[in-house]
Amino acid sequence: MTSSGTTSHNGEDGEGGKDRKDGREREAPRGTGPAWELLLPAAGAPARQRGRALQSALRDAVRSGRLAPGTRLPASRELAVDLGVSRGLVTEAYEQLTAEGYLRSERGSGTWVGAAARSVPDAVRDLAPRSSGRGALVDFRPGSPDLSLFPRAAWAAAQRAVLARLPHSALGYPDPRGLPQLRSALAALLTRRRGVVADPERMVVCSGVAQAMTLLGSVLYGRGLRSLGVEDPGSPGHGPLFRAAGLEMEPLPLDGEGLAVGPLWRSGVRAVSTSPAHQFPTGIAYSARRRVELLEWARSVDGLIVEDDYDGDFRYDRAPVGALQGLDPERVAYTGSVSKSLAPGLRLGWLLVPGPLVEEVVERKRTLDMGHPAIDQALLAELVTSGGYDRHLRCCQRAYRERRDTLVAALTEHFPGAQVSGIAAGLHIIVRLPDRYGPEKRFKAAARRAGVIVRSLASHALVPVPESGVRLVLGYAHLAPSDIMRGIRLLAAAARAEATAG
Missing domain, CATH: 3.40.640.10 (Type I PLP-dependent aspartate aminotransferase-like (Major domain))
Structure with missing residues (x-):
């Protein structure tokens, strides 16, 4: 495709392929360049959607930087010929994007990409909280339920029932x-x-x-x-x-x-x-x-x-x-x-x-x-x-009770003398390890090297407290019993290795 035509979208003549005197505008691409190729799918849209699709494609090309600020666009007649659409669609697109600030038009000089639009990253950022224990083998940090237990079938049934009668x-x-x-x-x-x-x-x-x-x-x-x-x-x-x-x-x-x-x-x-x-x-x-x-x-x-x-x-x-x-x-x-x-x-x-x-x-x-x-x-x-929530709670209680029992038994086996405190409830326990496993900072570092993430009770204190042994807050609800046992075995092995090295 060529872009050397001399007719602007408003019918005025101009020199479409030359830079302006200030040197900021660039020549329009010669031939079917990448920027114009972005518009070809829009030209193939259904007739009723073609105008809107063309405007959207041109807008996206400016936002993404494929059409850089200062680029002169082809005359409306020539772009219409190259895309196989009516000139009116191109004229309407130019006028709409000029009104929005993406393009600018100067009498006798044609249509140019404006400088107002800024490109945005292609990737959509996800700002949801992320675990800092990426790559860990077992993560005992508290606060999370087992999301795999979510009652999808019951929720879907509730959705069908609600939408049918709401x-x-x-x-x-x-x-x-x-x-x-x-x-x-x-x-x-x-x-x-x-x-x-x-x-x-x-x-x-x-x-x-x-x-x-x-x-x-x-x-x-x-x-x-x-x-x-x-x-x-x-x-x-x-x-x-x-x-x-x-x-x-x-x-x-x-x-x-x-x-x-x-x-x-x-x-x-x-x-x-x-x-x-x-x-x-x-x-x-x-x-x-x-x-x-x-x-x-x-x-x-x-x-x-x-x-x-x-x-x-x-x-x-x-x-x-x-x-x-x-x-x-x-x-x-x-x-x-x-x-x-x-x-x-x-x-x-x-x-x-x-x-x-x-x-x-x-x-x-x-x-x-x-x-x-x-x-x-x-x-x-x-x-x-419907009773679905109560049934789900009973399911969770059975699973979490088993996991808590597994964790307490594993601590008893691998950390003789460990003391579990707090009531038998919730999604976490507090455990105090015998003094021989301290100091706490060294124990946590050894655990991390072994691929196990733990959180100390002291990390939840607002007023700093002096270190007094190893006291951990261990979450278990989100872990399968096999992962709980594996995590405690890894902790015990890390503690023995640290004691030997010390």
Whole structure:
């Protein structure tokens, strides 16, 4: 194809193949160059789609840099001939992209690629959290359920049922609190399984516990609070969420019964975030006495307890202890999610709010995202009301109990004297190894060299603590029993090799 024609898209004559005097414009490609070849598939599109396809192909060529800024385009008549399309389609494409800023047209001078567009990378970046243990043989880091257990068949059945009967009106902007059927289903579920006082009118469906914390943090900040107490050690994700809402974190130590009440009283805070059913990461359950003391503190200071019930459904030696919120729903904001029970990628959670905070939290939710996706909510409601969610929980409990037992037995066999602490619950354990395996930093380095990733209890501390032996937080739910045994054998071999080398 040639590009030496002298007619611009607006019918004006010009010298199509020469540079401008300022030297910035480049000659249009001679012959069927790569840039024009990009337009050929568009020319072969169905007649009704051809104009839009041509515009899109030309736009992409500019964005990608295949048509560089300053390149002069062929006259509309000649490009139309070469592509086998009508001149009107080319003229319309030139005019549309000129209006958008991709091209520029000068009377008597033709059409040129503008300088406004910038090329973008071809690859789409994935910013999902990534494990830093790439290449590891076994990764014991805590926090992950077994995603292969996700009930795909039940979820697909729920989807078919929901889409068959969901009214058209349900696809509009939802109630910012969540679909009524999901709030009712969750209220019944949480009352039955966790002993909460679950009023659907006080429930807000959230994008997981993370959004629940953000909503509460922003409301508390709006009410004048500037600090919030957090368990130390505790969940590493909570601090950034509350800080994003403007609140400073006040680390509060734990003792054998839960959050130490002496430091809590002395801190002066009026809100505190806790995980009393199964504290993360220590694995303890708050004692009955400590739960009462915590509520007495909240009532005395007109304060708020934020209860994160992140894995309260998973208890293996007895029925789970009920949620703290059930004792005083006006002093405890209760939050949970399906991130540990189903999958974190669903981004589905809930927040039960004390009465005085309901309107403010709902309004924050409304302005933040106009409500959670309606179809996802309807699917979870169907799974809960059909009994599928309970069946899935029973399946997970059996699998996770077996994996915990496997891990404890392997530690007993390969690390004589190891002490496992915390209740038989959740997705991780705490183990303290005998002093002969220390110091902790050296043990972790040896483990990594052996291809095993572990995390120490000290890594979850907000206030640095002096090293005192090897104390590890070992996640097991995401690992098959065979991988658990292999990982512990590798750790033991690494520890023996390190002792021999030392």
